[in-house]
Amino acid sequence: MAKRRVTAAVLLIGDEILSGRTQDVNLQTIAKFLAPLGIQVVEARVVADVPEAIVAAVNDLRRANDYVFTTGGIGPTHDDKTADAVAAAFGAPIGVRDDAKAILEKHYGLDNLNDARLKMARIPEGARLIANPVSRAPGFQLDNVFVMAGVPSIMRGMLEDVGKRLEGGAVVEARTVRAKGVREGNIAQALEALEQASPAVTFGSYPWFSPDGYGLHLVARSSDPAALDKAAVDLMQLLRNAGGAPESVDAD
Amino acid sequence: MAKRRVTAAVLLIGDEILSGRTQDVNLQTIAKFLAPLGIQVVEARVVADVPEAIVAAVNDLRRANDYVFTTGGIGPTHDDKTADAVAAAFGAPIGVRDDAKAILEKHYGLDNLNDARLKMARIPEGARLIANPVSRAPGFQLDNVFVMAGVPSIMRGMLEDVGKRLEGGAVVEARTVRAKGVREGNIAQALEALEQASPAVTFGSYPWFSPDGYGLHLVARSSDPAALDKAAVDLMQLLRNAGGAPESVDAD
Numbered sequence: 001m002a003k004r005r006v007t008a009a010v011l012l013i014g015d016e017i018l019s020g021r022t023q024d025v026n027l028q029t030i031a032k033f034l035a036p037l038g039i040q041v042v043e044a045r046v047v048a049d050v051p052e053a054i055v056a057a058v059n060d061l062r063r064a065n066d067y068v069f070t071t072g073g074i075g076p077t078h079d080d081k082t083a084d085a086v087a088a089a090f091g092a093p094i095g096v097r098d099d100a101k102a103i104l105e106k107h108y109g110l111d112n113l114n115d116a117r118l119k120m121a122r123i124p125e126g127a128r129l130i131a132n133p134v135s136r137a138p139g140f141q142l143d144n145v146f147v148m149a150g151v152p153s154i155m156r157g158m159l160e161d162v163g164k165r166l167e168g169g170a171v172v173e174a175r176t177v178r179a180k181g182v183r184e185g186n187i188a189q190a191l192e193a194l195e196q197a198s199p200a201v202t203f204g205s206y207p208w209f210s211p212d213g214y215g216l217h218l219v220a221r222s223s224d225p226a227a228l229d230k231a232a233v234d235l236m237q238l239l240r241n242a243g244g245a246p247e248s249v250d251a252d
Numbered sequence: 253m254a255k256r257r258v259t260a261a262v263l264l265i266g267d268e269i270l271s272g273r274t275q276d277v278n279l280q281t282i283a284k285f286l287a288p289l290g291i292q293v294v295e296a297r298v299v300a301d302v303p304e305a306i307v308a309a310v311n312d313l314r315r316a317n318d319y320v321f322t323t324g325g326i327g328p329t330h331d332d333k334t335a336d337a338v339a340a341a342f343g344a345p346i347g348v349r350d351d352a353k354a355i356l357e358k359h360y361g362l363d364n365l366n367d368a369r370l371k372m373a374r375i376p377e378g379a380r381l382i383a384n385p386v387s388r389a390p391g392f393q394l395d396n397v398f399v400m401a402g403v404p405s406i407m408r409g410m411l412e413d414v415g416k417r418l419e420g421g422a423v424v425e426a427r428t429v430r431a432k433g434v435r436e437g438n439i440a441q442a443l444e445a446l447e448q449a450s451p452a453v454t455f456g457s458y459p460w461f462s463p464d465g466y467g468l469h470l471v472a473r474s475s476d477p478a479a480l481d482k483a484a485v486d487l488m489q490l491l492r493n494a495g496g497a498p499e500s501v502d503a504d
Binding site: 015016017019020021022023024025027028029030031032035040041042043044045046047048075076077078079108112114115116117119153176184186187188189191192195202203205206207209219221 | 276
């Protein structure tokens, strides 16, 4: 029996991404982490540190997807509003929880555990903690929503604890072929015909430009390994027919 | 009279961003382009090359914001679905338009203007073209929605034509101070007090970690220059009080 499609949404929370101050990298990290588990990111949003915006996005995304992954807004400062907003999205009570507090006490020492740091122990009722191997203050999972830190190194650490809780479906793999000197307009019709002849595969076309020329990356994606192998061969032929000298650029 | 707040949303369209294949950079480019014009990006979304997803996002975002900027999905291949989806979002007819076709004819020559390339001349009725100084195929503006290419160099080129059509409001400027060896938990209470005492300013706190240490960036944002100057001084003092040796990291 074919495995089902399992979907995820990513919600990036923080004024600094919307202002352009910070270049997000967490979306790409999460997408690449989930893909081999058989979970596809199908939507992402970026919202400001505004409770109403976070609540609305969490509720939209958790209802439409199997999983939601949030990053950002769980630190000790006043602009960290994610934990309370996620609790509000679920209508769950929230307060300082003993298990989270114990983690912070151990890390900071009781003398340094001021009110600001205690804020990082505010965990919604019913949530399960997510271990933070980098800076200790935990994330949490509430139902299908995983709430993680925004700092990329900490977020990556938290994903390790999250991975084993996820149930994936069909793994979508990709093959990429590259050709220099070929333009999209010269292969578009052949590519569309190939897509129509390959029901188990989706194809994408990504032009590139660089100081030494231009060309295309053509990508085939499928959860059917045999169909994908055939698609890669078909793409090479398609590019040869267009006068290109294609090469596979897959890592393996 | 204080200028009003003018808001924008960014809609990134493309499977390749959601799969992690491509690292988006357009959101940051657009945010930094709009800020000095007095337009704040308050929300962003990433959707796949799926017409229904594009239509829903365009309609949500254009109703909630002064401007919407989309990137991606306006090339000649079958996976480029943005133009038709934006037309559908507005209920506008769409077809190959003479002015857009003339641009492509001039660039490609009549012999090379095949059906795939002609697809790039599909422009919704009532839309105004956006000049593409890089690869010629135009974007378009329909009401408050600006539809641009996904390739970053082309998107940047299109922004030049877009800028003069925008009416900005209050310009929000930022000041950033940096201190090594200071932790968020040690300044969070003072920062919250400062925010409460500074109604015209918002403050953000962004920890950094690197092989040679850790520290904070504290950012003040305001559309009131005098309040912002004071906030920068206040942030320096706040960090000194926490034992740091702060420095301003603003470009100017």
